[in-house]
Amino acid sequence: MILNFYNNSFHIRWQARTAGRIISGKCAFAGDWQAKVMESLGSGGADRIRAIGYFLHHGGEYIKNTVSLITPENFNTVIKCVKFLPEYNDLTCKIAAYWMKRLPKISHVLFCDTAFFARLPYEAKNYAIPCRLQQQDVRRYGRYGLSHLWMSNQVGQCPARPAVKLISVYLGDHTNVAAMNGKNPMATSFGFTPVEGILSANGSGSIDPTIIFYLHAAGMSFKEINEMLSQQSGFAALLGNKAGFQKVFSAAKSRKAMAAREFYCYNVAKWIGSFTAVLGGLDVLAFFSEKPRKFADVISEVCGQLAFLGLKCGKINLINNGGKLSAFSKPSSPVKTYCFQHDKWRIMEESLMALLKKGGLHNEGKKVPCRRGYE
Amino acid sequence: MLKLNSSSITRPGENAGLHILVFNCGSSSLSYKVFHSGQSDKIEPLVYGKAHRVGVKGTKASFITYNFDGHTRKDVVPIRTHQEAARLIFEYIKKDNIRIDLVGHRFVHGGNFFARSAFIEPDSLKKLQLCLPLAPIHNPVSLSVIQVSRKSLPDVRQYVAFDSAFHATLPPKAYTYPLPEEIVKKFSYRKYGFHGLSYLDVMGKAAAHLKTPAKKLKMIVCHLGTGGSSVAAIKHGCSIDTSMGYSPLTGLVMSTRCGDIDPMLAIYLMAAYGYRPDYLLDMLEKKSGLIGISGFSSDIRDIIEKKDERQAKRAFDMYVRRLKEYIGSYLAVLRGMDALVFTDDIGVQNWLVREKVCENMAWAGIRLDLKKNLAAESAGIAELGLKKSPVRILSIPNDEERVICAEGLKLVGKI
Numbered sequence: 001m002i003l004n005f006y007n008n009s010f011h012i013r014w015q016a017r018t019a020g021r022i023i024s025g026k027c028a029f030a031g032d033w034q035a036k037v038m039e040s041l042g043s044g045g046a047d048r049i050r051a052i053g054y055f056l057h058h059g060g061e062y063i064k065n066t067v068s069l070i071t072p073e074n075f076n077t078v079i080k081c082v083k084f085l086p087e088y089n090d091l092t093c094k095i096a097a098y099w100m101k102r103l104p105k106i107s108h109v110l111f112c113d114t115a116f117f118a119r120l121p122y123e124a125k126n127y128a129i130p131c132r133l134q135q136q137d138v139r140r141y142g143r144y145g146l147s148h149l150w151m152s153n154q155v156g157q158c159p160a161r162p163a164v165k166l167i168s169v170y171l172g173d174h175t176n177v178a179a180m181n182g183k184n185p186m187a188t189s190f191g192f193t194p195v196e197g198i199l200s201a202n203g204s205g206s207i208d209p210t211i212i213f214y215l216h217a218a219g220m221s222f223k224e225i226n227e228m229l230s231q232q233s234g235f236a237a238l239l240g241n242k243a244g245f246q247k248v249f250s251a252a253k254s255r256k257a258m259a260a261r262e263f264y265c266y267n268v269a270k271w272i273g274s275f276t277a278v279l280g281g282l283d284v285l286a287f288f289s290e291k292p293r294k295f296a297d298v299i300s301e302v303c304g305q306l307a308f309l310g311l312k313c314g315k316i317n318l319i320n321n322g323g324k325l326s327a328f329s330k331p332s333s334p335v336k337t338y339c340f341q342h343d344k345w346r347i348m349e350e351s352l353m354a355l356l357k358k359g360g361l362h363n364e365g366k367k368v369p370c371r372r373g374y375e
Numbered sequence: 376m377l378k379l380n381s382s383s384i385t386r387p388g389e390n391a392g393l394h395i396l397v398f399n400c401g402s403s404s405l406s407y408k409v410f411h412s413g414q415s416d417k418i419e420p421l422v423y424g425k426a427h428r429v430g431v432k433g434t435k436a437s438f439i440t441y442n443f444d445g446h447t448r449k450d451v452v453p454i455r456t457h458q459e460a461a462r463l464i465f466e467y468i469k470k471d472n473i474r475i476d477l478v479g480h481r482f483v484h485g486g487n488f489f490a491r492s493a494f495i496e497p498d499s500l501k502k503l504q505l506c507l508p509l510a511p512i513h514n515p516v517s518l519s520v521i522q523v524s525r526k527s528l529p530d531v532r533q534y535v536a537f538d539s540a541f542h543a544t545l546p547p548k549a550y551t552y553p554l555p556e557e558i559v560k561k562f563s564y565r566k567y568g569f570h571g572l573s574y575l576d577v578m579g580k581a582a583a584h585l586k587t588p589a590k591k592l593k594m595i596v597c598h599l600g601t602g603g604s605s606v607a608a609i610k611h612g613c614s615i616d617t618s619m620g621y622s623p624l625t626g627l628v629m630s631t632r633c634g635d636i637d638p639m640l641a642i643y644l645m646a647a648y649g650y651r652p653d654y655l656l657d658m659l660e661k662k663s664g665l666i667g668i669s670g671f672s673s674d675i676r677d678i679i680e681k682k683d684e685r686q687a688k689r690a691f692d693m694y695v696r697r698l699k700e701y702i703g704s705y706l707a708v709l710r711g712m713d714a715l716v717f718t719d720d721i722g723v724q725n726w727l728v729r730e731k732v733c734e735n736m737a738w739a740g741i742r743l744d745l746k747k748n749l750a751a752e753s754a755g756i757a758e759l760g761l762k763k764s765p766v767r768i769l770s771i772p773n774d775e776e777r778v779i780c781a782e783g784l785k786l787v788g789k790i
Contacts, residue, residue, distance in 0.1 A: 191637030208620035277703025280735030
């Protein structure tokens with residue numbers, strides 16, 4: 001049995017697959033969370049676990065592999081990453097520490113969501129700010145690396161070409177775009193934080209940063225500005241409510257909703273155009289989403305905007321989990337387009353299995369040294 | 376009514392008409408021209424020149440040029456401020472006894488106070504003061520030149536022309552910042568865009584050169600200056616998107632401005648590293664961009680000279696990459712284009728920047744003729760594309776001063 005954990009700042013989710021059956025659960029990180037996990041796995045569940053995966057949202061400069069084995073020796077490095085995103089990473093470390101102690105003989109695997117972009121070229125990774133700030137961890141980290149890497153594995157290979165020029169677009173609460181040359185990351189629309197880039201459900205996306213200084217001078221505190229940019233902006237601001245922007249795409253009737261949808265499509269198309277220039281052309285454009293059907297109109301509109309690339313699309317056919325790879329672009333289109341059903345659990349599971357097959361290593365019962373706060 | 380300065384000598388053949396002195400402050404330069412506007416609708420430059428590398432911390436000395444009556448002079452002198460440059464210009468003009476009837480000034484950001492050009496009067500002067508923080512590099516230097524100019528020619532009417540006006544045609548999807556509505560309304564936060572006078576001039580010249588009305592053209596214009604730079608997507612004669620924003624800080628990598636950054640970064644640096652807001656904003660405005668990465672110069676020409684050094688190469692690569700990203704982005708906005716235009720000092724003079732920007736852009740129909748690009752003269756319009764390039768590639772020197780002069784003639788009712 002493979003068990004995977006995914007946490008935000010206060011909730012833990014898990015999923016396990018055993019004999020074709022999926023076990024999943026969710027609870028708050030409090031009190032007896034371990035018992036709740038054990039309970040969901042059923043009696044003797046712990047004995048059947050072969051490997052556990054943990055999802056680290058931000059690996060900063062320390063973690064450069066998207067999928068890697070955690071050992072008692074390198075666990076310290078994971079703990080060092082807490083500073084990059086304390087509210088999330090601290091919890092991930094606590095979950096991992098518990099299971100490494102409890103099941104020292106199995107494999108423990110870390111998925112790091114930023115690691116893929118640690119290999120971005122200098123010009124993509126850094127901002128045009130004084131060098132000393134670049135040395136103080138101020139750079140473009142990106143997110144969704146696990147998913148973009150998975151996408152490049154699905155569609156970024158072509159035996160006839162040395163490196164496929166691929167742009168992968170995630171459509172959802174945190175819409176973002178990544179550019180890859182073969183398997184090498186070339187650009188991400190996320191920046192130092194996921195606020196930069198395309199607007200999200202509550203995040204502003206790219207705005208003129210001088211506004212922050214004016215708001216501060218007008219009496220807003222950093223905390224208030226921070227909250228405004230990451231919690232009260234984006235679709236919530238354009239629509240005037242937090243009711244879930246994805247409704248916008250299924251039934252965009254009001255003037256505000258139409259304008260918000262137009263703004264969104266405009267920005268997605270701009271980032272794709274921008275990254276096409278970075279890659280020097282485009283071979284494959286791949287979309288993925290948890291709710292791809294809700295974004296069908298958006299995908300059509302964005303593809304229409306890119307018709308000048310020669311891109312010709314038919315009806316969108318969705319590639320489901322394990323489904324056959326088939327493009328929805330017309331055969332004559334020089335750019336191939338795909339649309340995938342996104343399932344992070346499946347990606348974690350496949351990535352973990354791939355790592356185990358490659359190495360097959362586990363921790364061989366070494367004792368995990370105790371560290372303050374993560375015993 | 377205009378007050379004419381009666382003490383000046385009227386030179387033969389120019390007794391009729393107006394003499395308009397135009398100042399154009401760049402962040403590290405000061406261009407000036409005296410135009411003669413006669414009975415016909417033609418305006419001719421009588422005097423022209425430019426102060427270069429004003430206040431630049433670089434490896435080369437600052438200098439000023441002055442062209443009058445077929446004579447050119449170039450003085451290599453330290454020019455620490457725009458006021459010093461303006462005083463030198465007035466010295467030259469007075470020495471040659473050139474009559475001035477009207478003075479025009481370029482002003483970058485007119486905020487909500489100015490929707491069009493305006494005479495400088497006590498009331499508008501107060502409003503200009505209020506605009507200073509909107510463009511912290513340009514507005515204060517423009518105002519300082521206005522002060523010198525008013526002192527030097529107290530009896531001559533003076534006016535300002537604004538850079539933000541050309542982008543008034545941006546659609547909401549291009550100018551919106553998705554911030555809470557009450558905040559956007561209270562402070563009028565939106566993308567304004569700049570370099571409008573240059574875009575207006577170059578758009579007209581491109582249309583004339585291509586023998587197609589601007590109303591039928593889609594073009595991307597790269598205004599690459601020695602200080603500030605921006606790009607605009609121009610469709611059918613209207614600006615529909617541009618890289619600068621509410622302020623001139625965003626967009627391309629510039630000589631000292633950072634261009635696009637994560638807005639959260641500013642908060643993080645203040646909250647986690649304790650940077651004071653004014654110190655940090657000053658750093659993003661004046662110590663970032665090319666000088667920030669290279670560490671030794673804010674001038675792309677210095678950086679190209681030393682591009683074997685690691686940080687210089689990185690600065691150059693980042694400058695080129697950001698510009699390419701914007702061209703790609705605006706291609707998607709325009710859904711293809713007819714012409715790619717380079718303008719302003721770096722745009723028309725620097726073949727290497729143009730070559731690198733056009734590299735690997737065949738997918739967009741951009742195919743540069745390397746030889747033509749290398750040989751292009753910066754004085755006139757140059758075709759840079761291969762004959763078979765679907766997109767016409769042009770280098771067009773801009774003349775913001777001429778546009779400012781035309782604005783002045785409109786104000787006094789001559790056009």
